[in-house]
Amino acid sequence: MDLGSQFRSAFGGRALAALDRAAALSAPGRAVDTLDVFLALMVVDAAAAWNRIWLEFGELNASAVGRYPDPRPEAGERWNGQPVTATCGQAIRAAVLLADGSDLMPASAGVLALCLVGEPTTAASRALAATSEEAHCVLLELVQEALVGGSWRDISSVLKQCFDRAADPGGPTGEDPDVQRFMKDPDVQRFVEDMADQMEALVGILNQFLRAGSPAESGQLLEQHPELLGLQVDKILAKSLKDAEEMRDEPGVRWLRERRGFLDNYRRLTGQTLPAATPVQRYGECPPDDHVMAHSIVEEPGYMSTAIRCEQCHVGYLVDLRAAEDGEMEAEYFVFPADGCDAISREIIMWAVATCEESFGVLERQGISVRRSTPVIGWRPESLRRHTRFIGDS
């Protein structure tokens, strides 16, 4: 499971912003390590007394990235879809355990920092040259004073316990026993995993979009992933932007605003193909270049429905995805005709089928197997009525 979905509520704003930032800034496919998160904390928690640490260990900067690998490489864990090293995953879980066991929930930026250097072998400890037992003890003391604002009587042994318990990804998460019982219910697990996977897929694609190097690459991603135009993406972006503003992370704010502007322009642009003089009421499918496509997503536990249709002639397609008993996804999809028509043009059928297959491919690459129906061509499905808000509506 994605640590970002599992532990989102266990971290405070700054710690979360640092983890999100480290995942978003890491090159595609490169595992986020303890040093990446430590450097991100320096940005989002810039007001903290970092100088106390620099005086003793020398100031860290971005040039250290990649020079000090974490001892344990990536082993399948992720944050927001981006891989993290096993060492970093353990430090993240240890921070949750440390905060939980010390009545300090949600885990603060300071508690997270403490766990990132919780062992002398992590990339963050090594970049600070705090690898000897003596230097590491000094570092732990300074991090407690400067970043946590309090100290444990025997931090080394407290950390060791947390790290031992955090070593097993499937191990205890420090949650309350009622929550744990509830989470063990197979129905609940299926639902949570399913939702987390869908969210993870979306966040993964959003991260790709945010990191895209050129407008052409961004545009291509938007064409391949119409879900990026959905409401959920707006909510995630608005939340990230608010976090970045609160942290006074100026470059982050600028970058997120730029990307949101690009997304808005793209939506406006796809909406603008509507010529001003087009009659409101028309029958029959538009000429191929005149469609004005709009998107809508309806989500419920274990169910997601995506519809794309032309706002002028109402030709389009709809995909219903349901979580099946066996953990697979069942996909039903429909290509429906324009108002007042029985036939659907060949171009639209080919486009709809190709787009649907492409989005199933994305799910399958995320490790979700999809059982698809043969497409139902020429039928307006009942579930289309649930789509009441298409984005791109003018």
Ligand SMILES: [Zn+2]
């Ligand atoms: Zn049309």
